[in-house]
Amino acid sequence: MSQDEALLNVIGLKKYFPVKKGFFARTVAHVKAVNGVSFAMKKGQCVGLVGESGCGKTTVGRTILKLLEPTGGQALFEGRDIFSLSSADLKALRPKMQIIFQDPYSSLNPRMTVMNIVGDAMQVHGIASGDKLKRKVRDILHRVGLNPDYATRYPHEFSGGQRQRIGIARAIALDPSIIICDEAVSALDVSIRAQIINLLEDLQRDLNLSYLFISHDLSVVRYISDRVAVMYLGEIVEDADCDELFSRPLHPYTQALLSAIPVPQPGRKKKRIILQGDVPTPLNPPPGCFFHPRCAYATARCHQEHPSLEEVLPGRSVACFLHYDEHKKPCPQTLPEVPPEPPGAPV
Helix, strand or coil, X not given: CCCCCCCEEEEEEEEEEEEEECCCCEEEEEEEEEEEEEEEECCCCEEEEECCCCCCHHHHHHHHCCCCCCCEEEEEECCEEHHHCCHHHHHHHHHHEEEECCCCCCCCCCCCCHHXXXXXXXXXXXXXXXXXXXXXXXXXXXXXXXXXXXXXXXXXXXXXXXXXXXXXXXXXCCCCCEEEEECCCCCCCXXXXXXXXXXXXXXXXXXXXXXXXXXXXXXXXXXXCCEEEEEECCEEEEEEEHXXXXXXXXXXXXXXXXXXXXXXXXXXXXXXXXXXXCCCCCCCCCCCCCCHHHCCCCCHHHHHCCCCXXXXXXCEEECCHXXXXXXXXXXXXXCCCCCCCCCCCCC
């Protein structure tokens, strides 16, 4: 995807957290939570960002929105670098980039009514006020499947699924172009999860939204995403079209993740790939490929050199020496394929 085609283009994003020690709180090391992440997103596209807990998925989303200050890299929204904008320009850009938080309980102010939760941002940005604001909030609540009369209620009067609908209403209130969905359904019951996923799809179609869908639930990611990026220890190790990635994963880590997806068919067996050892610490990652201590295909080169994310097939990138050589061509050695799962709603 060219830079001109991308609505959001993230280039070499880094976010390091300092480790302080001693009486004077001197910085003695850095936790490299995000270490050179790059990906692009088109208008109306959903990009899934997956990986184990602690790999840096949420940090990527929050850093793109500048809820966390970046350590390095660029995030280009419609060609403008978000990280270099002034405070006034960033405020003007805020309505176009919103977030749905993971926890539907702590993300809503318990002292504010739904009218204030959804409508305050519209007042701040001068979009609506007075009776017009009330009408717009009621219309938005109806769009996300809530009774408009709920606008006078407080968060404690709602269930978890209803709270998340309020969070979605707040996110779409400013007519954004991109929404960061940070584990938006992980805290919900399975039946409610399917309803929220279907709601997000309907909103994407009706409002032409783009989603960065952060999740560890691969079944949900497969259902909603157009492309999928797989993260490991602060880096993207594979980026591909959703169907291609699930039908023929290239990176050994991606294969292990997909092999762990439960099969919703009694009697059907699936070969599991069990990774040995623990995830290395981002405070002191291993030399060479970060995945080599847990990889069954690791070679001497993997212990010494760090692979970069390279395009080995059209529209498909992977950070693994097994799949490219010095000419950046696909390696003839291939890994065993994971059988595709039958498509369907996440249930």
